[in-house]
Amino acid sequence: MSLKRWFALVIIAGISHFSCAAEGGERALLPVEQTSSEGYFTLKWDPSISNNNTQLQMSLNRDFRQILQSYPLPSEGKITLSGYATGDYYFRLHNLSPNHQPENIQSHALVKVSHRSLESAIQLFILGILLFAGLVVCIFKFSKSESSI
Amino acid sequence: MDIIQIPSVWALAILLVFGALWVAFGWWLGKKNNSLDDFMLAGRNVGFAFATATAMATWITSNTTLVAPQLTYQFGIWGMVGYSMAALGLILFAPLATRIKSLMPNGYTCGDFIRQRYGRFAWYVFLIVSMFYAFGWLVSLGMAGGILLSALSGIDYYIGMSAILLICVLYTLLGGLRAVIATDFIQTIIILLGVLWIAYVCLQDVGLEKIYSSVSHESPELLNLLFPAAIMFLFNNIFFGIGEIFHSNVWWSRAFAFKKDVGKKSFLLSGLLWFPIPIVTGFIALSAPALNIYPPTADMIGPLVAAKLLGEIGAIFVFVVVFSALASSLDSLLAATSDLLTKDIYKGLINKKASKQQLLRVSKITIVSLGIVTWILCLPRVTTLGELLNFTGAFVASTIWPIVFGLYQRRLNGLYAGLAMLIGTSLGLVGYFTIGFYVAALISCLFSLIICLIGIWLKNANFQWENLNESNKKQAGEM
Numbered sequence: 001m002s003l004k005r006w007f008a009l010v011i012i013a014g015i016s017h018f019s020c021a022a023e024g025g026e027r028a029l030l031p032v033e034q035t036s037s038e039g040y041f042t043l044k045w046d047p048s049i050s051n052n053n054t055q056l057q058m059s060l061n062r063d064f065r066q067i068l069q070s071y072p073l074p075s076e077g078k079i080t081l082s083g084y085a086t087g088d089y090y091f092r093l094h095n096l097s098p099n100h101q102p103e104n105i106q107s108h109a110l111v112k113v114s115h116r117s118l119e120s121a122i123q124l125f126i127l128g129i130l131l132f133a134g135l136v137v138c139i140f141k142f143s144k145s146e147s148s149i
Numbered sequence: 150m151d152i153i154q155i156p157s158v159w160a161l162a163i164l165l166v167f168g169a170l171w172v173a174f175g176w177w178l179g180k181k182n183n184s185l186d187d188f189m190l191a192g193r194n195v196g197f198a199f200a201t202a203t204a205m206a207t208w209i210t211s212n213t214t215l216v217a218p219q220l221t222y223q224f225g226i227w228g229m230v231g232y233s234m235a236a237l238g239l240i241l242f243a244p245l246a247t248r249i250k251s252l253m254p255n256g257y258t259c260g261d262f263i264r265q266r267y268g269r270f271a272w273y274v275f276l277i278v279s280m281f282y283a284f285g286w287l288v289s290l291g292m293a294g295g296i297l298l299s300a301l302s303g304i305d306y307y308i309g310m311s312a313i314l315l316i317c318v319l320y321t322l323l324g325g326l327r328a329v330i331a332t333d334f335i336q337t338i339i340i341l342l343g344v345l346w347i348a349y350v351c352l353q354d355v356g357l358e359k360i361y362s363s364v365s366h367e368s369p370e371l372l373n374l375l376f377p378a379a380i381m382f383l384f385n386n387i388f389f390g391i392g393e394i395f396h397s398n399v400w401w402s403r404a405f406a407f408k409k410d411v412g413k414k415s416f417l418l419s420g421l422l423w424f425p426i427p428i429v430t431g432f433i434a435l436s437a438p439a440l441n442i443y444p445p446t447a448d449m450i451g452p453l454v455a456a457k458l459l460g461e462i463g464a465i466f467v468f469v470v471v472f473s474a475l476a477s478s479l480d481s482l483l484a485a486t487s488d489l490l491t492k493d494i495y496k497g498l499i500n501k502k503a504s505k506q507q508l509l510r511v512s513k514i515t516i517v518s519l520g521i522v523t524w525i526l527c528l529p530r531v532t533t534l535g536e537l538l539n540f541t542g543a544f545v546a547s548t549i550w551p552i553v554f555g556l557y558q559r560r561l562n563g564l565y566a567g568l569a570m571l572i573g574t575s576l577g578l579v580g581y582f583t584i585g586f587y588v589a590a591l592i593s594c595l596f597s598l599i600i601c602l603i604g605i606w607l608k609n610a611n612f613q614w615e616n617l618n619e620s621n622k623k624q625a626g627e628m
Contacts, residue, residue, distance in 0.1 A: 037378060037585065038223065038224075038378040038585070039368075039370045039376070039378070040222075040223045040447065042446070069367060071443050072441060072443065074443065074444065074445040076445035077445075078445045078446070079443050079444070079445060080222075080443070080444055080445065080446055080447045081368075081443060082222050082223050082368055082370075082371065082447070083225060083364065083367065083368020083369060083370045083371035083372075084368070084370060085369055085370050085373075115370075115376070115377050115378065116377040116378055116381070117377065118375055118377050118380075120377075121377035121378070121380040121381050122380065124380070124381050124384070124588065124591065125380050125381070125383065125384060127384075127591070127595065128383065128384025128385070128387070128388070128591055129384070131384070131388070131591070131594060131595055131598065132384060132387060132388075134598070135241070135391070135549065135550075135553070136241070138553060138557075139241055139244060139245070139553060140244075142553070142556075142557035142558070143244040143247075143248070143557075
């Protein structure tokens with residue numbers, strides 16, 4: 001790769017990084033996108049937003065046509081949710097102003113939940129049973145023959 | 150979401166009153182300590198009731214009161230059941246305690262055993278494993294103190310963490326293992342009553358039907374028995390619990406301290422009594438959606454639900470219960486780790502001709518130093534309690550087989566025992582970072598077994614059991 005081309009690539013990368021950061025700075029909910037293999041995850045925001053008029057909303061659609069769940073905001077500026085099944089979930093902070101005019105604080109954050117394979121989990125489970133049975137048998141047999149050792 | 154229940158002044162007042170009580174009690178008990186055996190091992194004369202209570206109270210810790218609800222919140226039914234399976238560690242340690250006492254009636258620490266049974270290489274590896282675990286647990290307990298105070302009263306995390314460390318260091322310093330065991334007895338009673346009351350109120354006020362419908366609507370995977378990560382977690386937690394107990398000087402010092410023939414019965418009974426407690430503490434986490442509680446971090450779920458259920462007076466009670474649970478473990482760990490450092494590092498490596506008086510002084514300095522180091526490590530609240538604890542799972546599970554074979558089997562030699570711990574821990578950590586915290590202990594235990602079996606097959610160490618007792622008699626005489 002020539003030196004000129006390399007510099008051009010560095011400048012383009014720098015500009016795109018700057019624009020992404022600027023876009024990210026406008027977002028109140030972080031991380032913007034995350035994946036979870038266990039169905040639990042944490043979302044963060046500026047704690048000053050946490051008040052009784054603001055909620056965290058969850059939807060299966062990017063446009064929030066149907067709100068499936070609303071959560072009150074802990075004052076610490078983060079929330080941990082759990083027990084989600086495999087799927088894509090969109091979250092946004094939603095401010096219900098005193099005159100009841102809904103006002104979205106920001107665009108959405110996306111959480112992709114993809115649980116681990118059941119097959120490999122069951123393989124580990126069986127391995128665990130065998131290992132545990134081996135340990136119990138060993139201790140039992142050793143204790144029985146303790147006096148003869 | 151309004152989660153703060155106790156005014157900060159009240160929380161500080163409770164902390165001061167209970168702290169002063171434990172410290173005064175420790176000082177009073179400490180007056181009976183006349184020798185190193187008294188300070189380190191409560192005179193090797195602990196009876197059945199105190200033995201059972203201390204084993205149970207030490208195992209009821211931040212693990213049970215904060216991490217069991219956290220894991221239920223993360224892994225659902227399997228998290229709750231898996232956590233209670235840690236009782237198997239106590240139950241399986243029962244026969245080992247008898248064996249330990251009969252092989253080493255004059256022993257002081259688990260490090261003594263590993264050094265005499267396996268030699269220096271395995272001993273070094275074992276000490277590293279033990280120290281990682283001890284600090285992991287100490288830090289988790291200090292963190293839990295801070296989390297508890299901030300969840301229930303809004304007091305800063307750093308104040309809560311510092312206060313609980315200071316109180317436990319003071320009364321362990323003044324009273325030694327005698328104070329630890331006596332306070333454990335009282336703390337057990339407080340913890341049991343508290344946990345039962347919270348569960349009762351949860352069932353009365355929320356009800357099973359409402360809990361079930363809200364969890365199945367909002368967090369369906371928590372009720373799914375085929376939840377993959379939770380299935381992986383189940384046996385991992387069993388081996389983590391077994392590894393914690395089998396290798397730790399907290400439990401070995403109790404095996405040495407209990408009267409002859411008491412260890413087996415008391416460990417068995419304490420395991421059976423402990424078994425339902427994580428089910429109860431975990432269960433309350435399932436009521437969180439029904440109560441519209443969503444925690445900032447998963448490890449805060451237990452205190453938040455309890456405080457919401459019981460109101461302000463209840464929150465005070467919860468505070469006392471969890472504070473007791475933390476103190477009962479923190480003091481035990483401080484005492485046991487100090488014994489290990491004094492006996493194994495100071496006497497074993499630094500000053501082999503140390504007198505009893507010197508050892509007693511070093512033991513007390515070590516308790517204070519441990520408190521300070523733990524405080525420093527608690528300052529950056531780097532992770533959740535569950536993840537921190539399970540990180541140490543990779544270390545402790547690697548010691549299960551070397552301990553079992555070491556206690557009962559003549560063939561395994563020091564090289565393979567050391568390699569089993571080293572390779573087991575390394576591969577467990579690979580699993581921790583590549584798959585998740587819920588597989589580290591299982592992988593570590595599996596590879597440790599494989600190395601042990603290879604060692605037994607390749608070489609016969611033909612260890613003579615008499616060497617353990619003779620060596621200990623000699624050491625006891627020197628001390």
